Amino acid sequence: MKLILAIVSSDDSRDVLDRLTKAGYRATVISTTGGFLREGNTTLLLGAEDEKVAQAVDVVRQTCRRRTQWVSPLPTLEGPGLEMSEPIEVSVGGAVVFVLGVEQFIQT
Numbered sequence: 001m002k003l004i005l006a007i008v009s010s011d012d013s014r015d016v017l018d019r020l021t022k023a024g025y026r027a028t029v030i031s032t033t034g035g036f037l038r039e040g041n042t043t044l045l046l047g048a049e050d051e052k053v054a055q056a057v058d059v060v061r062q063t064c065r066r067r068t069q070w071v072s073p074l075p076t077l078e079g080p081g082l083e084m085s086e087p088i089e090v091s092v093g094g095a096v097v098f099v100l101g102v103e104q105f106i107q108t
């Protein structure tokens with residue numbers, strides 16, 4: 001058995017969880033914070049049989065694609081008045097996945 005630890009964008013967490021549970025995976029979801037940006041992300045813990053790991057990673061890869069999105073930053077309060085900023089392109093999505101060996105799985 002393996003423990004898949006997948007850190008995903010909170011925007012993608014509902015979709016990826018829906019797809020994983022539909023595919024028969026069991027999961028635990030933790031709200032986490034990225035150490036660099038200090039913004040919320042979501043960590044999924046999935047205990048799965050070795051032969052089911054690749055399919056779970058595929059689901060994560062397909063659902064949490066890294067893509068770009070145009071966003072309009074909030075107006076700043078600096079300067080003479082409320083300055084409307086130009087939309088900027090930001091990178092969203094993606095996933096960081098660790099696969100760990102499980103020594104024991106105990107359910108009481």
Ligand code: 2BA
Pocket residue numbers: 007033034035036037038039041094095096
């Ligand atoms: P990613 O590398 O895609 O990482 C997304 C989030 O995944 C990270 O959020 C962190 O929560 C987790 N993560 C990534 N690698 C990890 C690892 N080896 N161990 C444990 N958790 C890990 P943040 O830390 O807020 O980082 C957000 C994004 O900022 C990163 O996206 C990366 O593009 C950039 N970044 C992070 N650290 C950086 C650094 N030291 N210098 C430059 N850019 C950095």
Ligand code: 2BA
Pocket residue numbers: 024025026027028029045046047048107
């Ligand atoms: P939940 O995912 O909310 O599941 C609650 C209970 O619902 C489960 O109890 C199980 O009785 C049932 N259940 C869950 N998925 C099912 C499915 N696909 N088909 C039929 N019944 C299902 P437990 O098995 O005692 O699990 C309690 C909690 O432990 C789970 O909450 C989940 O957070 C975690 N968990 C269990 N197995 C896991 C695994 N392989 N990987 C990660 N987390 C797991």
